[in-house]
Amino acid sequence: MNRRILMPVALVATLLVAPLRAEDPPQAVENDVAAQVKTLSEEYAQAYQQVVSDYRAETDAKKKQEIVATRLPALSKTYGDKFLKLAEKHAKTPAAVEPLAMVVQLAGRTPDGKAVAEQAKQTLLADHINDDDFAKTVSMWSSDADMLEKFALESKSRQVQGVALFFQMSKAKGRELTEKNVDLVKPLMVRLTKDYGDVRLIYPGGTDRGSLADLVDNELFAFENLRIGKVAPEIVGADIDGVEFKLSDYRGKVVVIDFWGDW
Numbered sequence: 001m002n003r004r005i006l007m008p009v010a011l012v013a014t015l016l017v018a019p020l021r022a023e024d025p026p027q028a029v030e031n032d033v034a035a036q037v038k039t040l041s042e043e044y045a046q047a048y049q050q051v052v053s054d055y056r057a058e059t060d061a062k063k064k065q066e067i068v069a070t071r072l073p074a075l076s077k078t079y080g081d082k083f084l085k086l087a088e089k090h091a092k093t094p095a096a097v098e099p100l101a102m103v104v105q106l107a108g109r110t111p112d113g114k115a116v117a118e119q120a121k122q123t124l125l126a127d128h129i130n131d132d133d134f135a136k137t138v139s140m141w142s143s144d145a146d147m148l149e150k151f152a153l154e155s156k157s158r159q160v161q162g163v164a165l166f167f168q169m170s171k172a173k174g175r176e177l178t179e180k181n182v183d184l185v186k187p188l189m190v191r192l193t194k195d196y197g198d199v200r201l202i203y204p205g206g207t208d209r210g211s212l213a214d215l216v217d218n219e220l221f222a223f224e225n226l227r228i229g230k231v232a233p234e235i236v237g238a239d240i241d242g243v244e245f246k247l248s249d250y251r252g253k254v255v256v257i258d259f260w261g262d263w
Helices: 009-016 026-057 061-089 094-107 114-128 132-141 145-154 158-173 182-196 212-225
Strands: 200-202 208-211 236-238 244-246
Touching: 026 061, 026 094, 061 094, 061 114, 094 114, 094 132, 114 132, 132 145, 132 158, 145 158, 158 182, 158 212, 182 212, 200 212, 208 212
Parallel strands: none
Antiparallel strands: 200 208, 236 244
């Protein structure tokens, strides 16, 4: 006797349809986009160097001008469009920050790209001010005191706050720390070291300048110890004959110190 097994239609349909794939976790998406940004950035750098090489090799002045006027803007637009497409694919997610930053850089180098670059900046402000990766873009506003103040006070990201404060300090300092600005700048340096010392200053594209504490401490050390009129820090070493010496052994004498290296 044949027995037929009757199954509910809904269950049959469930068995025939492939299970839905879980969404990629946000960190995996960010890592994937970061890898794409790195690849595109390297491709752009290689293509840019080729254009520069061709420019240097060209002897005809008119053709050299043509390279500057046409090939460089065309290259910037090509890769600016690629970064924009990547940013739009991941709109309103942290993964869009670096692509948008690259759009700002590249679109601004094309004759008709200023509006695109400005829109990318506005999108960064509207959608990403609280994202940690936004800290990499703060340098775009490094000369805008109002925007730096906004980032420092309104962003919920500690990284953004720290980098904004660093550029506020840099703006107040100018070219160097001096007796005239130290009373204004030193408290900012102390606050940076205390509250944001571990935050790293990273630019779009991945250039890492180091921790804010190291950047601040090095300059503060130079100001407090290496200016004219300050006692030179102790140096201990061996002379060309292998005899140990200390800089303080020559105190009161005129000393010329020559730092050199051989690579």
